[in-house]
Amino acid sequence: GVGGAPLGGDQLGRDVLSRLLHGGSALIGSALVVAAVVTFLATLLGCFAVLSPRLGRLVERAADTAILLPSVLGIMLVALAWPGGGRLAVSVAAVVLGTPYAVRIVAGAAAPLAATGFVEAATASGERLVHLALREILPNLRATVLALFGLRFVEAVYVIAMAGFLQLGPRPPEADWALMIRENGPGILLNPWAVLAPGLAIGLLAVGVNLAANALAPATARRAALR
Template sequence: MSSAALAPSRAPRARVLLAVAPGALLTLLALTGPLFAPRPMDEPVTAPYAPPGPAALLGGDQLGRDVLSRMLHGGSALIGGALAVAVAVTAVAAVLGCFAVLSPAVGRLVERGADLAILLPPVLGMMLLALAWPGGRLAVMAAATGLGVPYAVRVVASAAAPVAASGYVEAAAAGGERLWHLALREVLPNLRATVLALFGLRFVAAVYVISMAGFLQLGPRPPAADWALMIRENAPGALLNPWAVVAPSLAVGLLAVSVNLAADALTPAARRAAVGAR
């Protein structure tokens, strides 16, 4: 095969790698950050809101702690929590969405749940659930999962409806296959592109909800190193040391954007694989 024929296949692969690389590098840095932190995250090393200097490359926070060290310690909890929420929401939605298009009873329950979720603003719902079940980050993660599932199920059900009406699914149903087999073996494997794109969206939504919980002090409590909590704590001194607020804000924004770009880049490849498997 000539190099000209290989070029088109290499170009999309290179674009996918370029889109995935920022998110992967940022996630790796956040997870391994504590190993590279120059100082303990709770040790005051400068005056409060000190500007960047040799003792603290990004300056000090409201208590004089090293902003860089706290940045390197604060990403793993946010990424881990958002990843757990995204996986839980996507998995539950994928299963329920497939059952919803095959079972009218499940479909009605999904519609009612989605209608209730639309009536309740996400931030308000998260506050109510987190306050009713005090538990720090776990309560926030549970609230984010519970509020995200109804929306996600509706997305999966919309994508699964044409698949459920296809000939091979009807043939399997006529052959006596059970509901769980139709949902998990016939419908779900053809929704890989939708599920992957949904995972990226739910990850970004989870970052938003968990970060918002940090701003509202519903998640981790001081002196925990958390990007969202750092923004709230250091906002009063933003004019003295902007990096205490800018650095965690950039980290949260870059994390959400990079994961969304990675999901968008991987979705076409998943769609081609799904079509080829039919």
Template sequence: MTATATIATQRARRVWPRAVARVSPAVLLVLLALAGPLIAPHRIDKPVTEAYGAAGGGVPLGGDQLGRDVLSRLLHGGSALIGSALTVAVLVTLLATLFGCFAALSPRLGQLVERTADTVILLPPVLGIMLLALAWPGGGRLAIVATATLLGTPYATRIIAGAAAPLAHSGFIEAAVANGERTWHLALRELLPNLRSTVLALFGLRFVEAVYIISMAGFLQLGPQPPQADWALMIRENSPGILLNPWAVVAPALAIGLLAISVNLAAEALTPDRGRKEELR
């Protein structure tokens, strides 16, 4: 084994445990949210205690404003939020990556992306969500997903375009242009493989932002409606009784925060350049 291979193996052995430690909380939380409906002890619409009943007995987290089991609703409320946030993050990252790579190669498209991003940034997120979600036929979770994707793509595209701009003028791009390669080849086969770290980091950030946007919309009752089990909706519904049963509000709030933090740490740990950064510490 060569010296370079030995050093690479030693680095991988040191970095791998740290990466696993960062990724594991996100994986466990996502699996728990997906399997939650299967392990919930009670039906989400069945009162099992008095309103804002205290924790204890068969209700470890007490009851909500209608006496329903908080734990059961908590276990049911995460899968839809994760699915919606994941959809937004995938769509925004995919669209931003495509538009950003082409924008870096086309000055005219790059100017259009920059102006569009500047315009969207000036629009307050809450106002944008309210305008688009309320105007969407039927509203609901689909409207929030579409709105978050629409509002998040221009700024994310600008990030990708900014990261791709220096590469667009590098030697390997000039060589590909001299060989007569088309723009789509330059964007997808030359630029994109060199933007893996940026794309993965962007995905983690977009997921976290999507979690907060969808949660905010749920708190404003622009997405899921009662009696659906949703973490943000649980916070809004049970906030008047926070002094009677704090878990009805604290538990879903902690779940949202832990989801955002754990996924962000996982994306950071999986970034290709992470190993070299850890080695420098």
């Protein structure tokens, strides 16, 4: 780079490094919010689903529908129908599409717990459904919830970045890694770093969080979250 810009300038002459440093905060923040909301909803609903056959059936149907609906199509439908579109619309779409499948994951991990003696004893003693879900089952799902959060964060990064490529999220001239790749793609031969730097940033972010989740969560929880 020249003129104090180590990675050069983009197609409009703006400092690539400066935009790279500013463009990650919104993406990371949005992905964290999406992952936290999906994990929270999935954990609560999953714990209740294994105790309520009716809720369990609803979860199964919702998960089957969410899996059949391509994520790109779902995001487009929500973002285009949302007044003004933008990052909030993409985040809402990611939560709506990601929660049903995540609930199934939690329910799968909670099902063996719901059949254990201590839960049956609590049920026989007249404990309410809320107590069974939050006091008897939830505390034993910490590893699964941690692994689920890491994987949902990685998925949210990819979904939000993909929406940026499709111009369904943030709008120019906002600094955003996905937008940087899209905007500077035609001029990649003039300054490859304008495209490679944000692309590498997205990849390293996803890989780094995934490795951290793998290191913190036991292998059994990882396998459950990946199913």
